[in-house]
Amino acid sequence: ARVKEVVMVGLVTRPSWRDVKPDWRGLKMLPKVLGGSQGDGAILSLAIKELELEGFCVIGIDDVLTDLRTPLGPLGQYHPDSIAQRDIERAIEVGLALGAVDVGQAVVVQHGVVLGVEAVEGTDALLERCLGLCRGGDGGVLLKLKKAYQDSRVDLPTVGPDTVAKASQAGIRGIAIEADASLLVERARLVRDADLAGMFVTGVKVERCLG
Amino acid sequence: ARVKEVVMVGLVTRPSWRDVKPDWRGLKMLPKVLGGSQGDGAILSLAIKELELEGFCVIGIDDVLTDLRTPLGPLGQYHPDSIAQRDIERAIEVGLALGAVDVGQAVVVQHGVVLGVEAVEGTDALLERCLGLCRGGDGGVLLKLKKAYQDSRVDLPTVGPDTVAKASQAGIRGIAIEADASLLVERARLVRDADLAGMFVTGVKVERCLG
Known part of the structure; x- marks a missing residue:
């Protein structure tokens, strides 16, 4: 062959x-x-x-379909405010710790409270349970990021219109996803759906000590 | 006063x-x-x-009720075998990473697969979802351990007869709990219930770099 x-x-x-x-x-x-x-x-x-x-x-x-790669910054019309920004930072801290031991790629944080952390259940199940766990006020933030030592050629964190729908149902106010180390599926529909749902979707830079 | x-x-x-x-x-x-x-x-x-x-x-x-403190080693008639031992070690690795960022106190590992990691949902909810996530063969191991920087006077990880019942329903084959840094509630009933369920409950030493 x-x-x-x-x-x-x-x-x-x-x-x-x-x-x-x-x-x-x-x-x-x-x-x-x-x-x-x-x-x-x-x-x-x-x-x-x-x-x-x-x-x-x-x-x-993403070497074949280069437009799948997540760019830095907000993709739609909504941007994270200062509280969401702080939740993103806390989620990055937790996500990096989790990724360092090769576990999950997703974390949900609402107003400083880590609502959930992903293991094998996957992001959909994580989002579903966060609905029952969220506190009052604005919703939480979903972060998806690459694990510290994973090979960038496989199993990158992925967000698509389905993620936006599930996140919206779970009361999430925005999605942060690691820029240059994650995939966006059906980007146009994703952005349109996020705008309609009033959610931000933003590519964030994750500082890593290694690689 | x-x-x-x-x-x-x-x-x-x-x-x-x-x-x-x-x-x-x-x-x-x-x-x-x-x-x-x-x-x-x-x-x-x-x-x-x-x-x-x-x-x-x-x-x-545990300064008032000193017999709440978890001793080192198996409490009932069942002991972890080599696979369970390895799952406990993996759970400790993940639990320490999680505790270092002040998140959960519980991890479930089955044959090397991290089935779930606790955030605000609590151990009962963690166990419930692990039932649907577990693989074939012997069940997983639940580890409860103290977070790295938490004050030992409050919020210590706790295991009681209810934990044994919930774990048993979730297909868990044994519970490991950090010796000298966790609490056992109703120990006699806990041990009896674990023996009846065929589960081990064992106090494990967790090596920490700090404190």
């Missing part, structure tokens, strides 16, 4: 170790997987290395 | 900043609260300092 470049997209549900039924090649990889850190990012990096050993070049979806 | 020592117990639901209606004294405290870190632990520490300025001595509930 003439395939040289590989793009990884879509959903993988991670099984428990006992449910893994590896083939011969998988068996050879297993010691490396079990011996290393157990986060999704670490395991995906091993999968990429394996594809590269086979001669494939693994590239990011 | 002759009251000298104060013990803080029970539940406080943290409001959003906009819902806070401080009295005169609260108004004077507000700049300190808003100026500092926004985690629960930081705010509770300020409340303790305020009580101390008034001449009260704030002590921990």
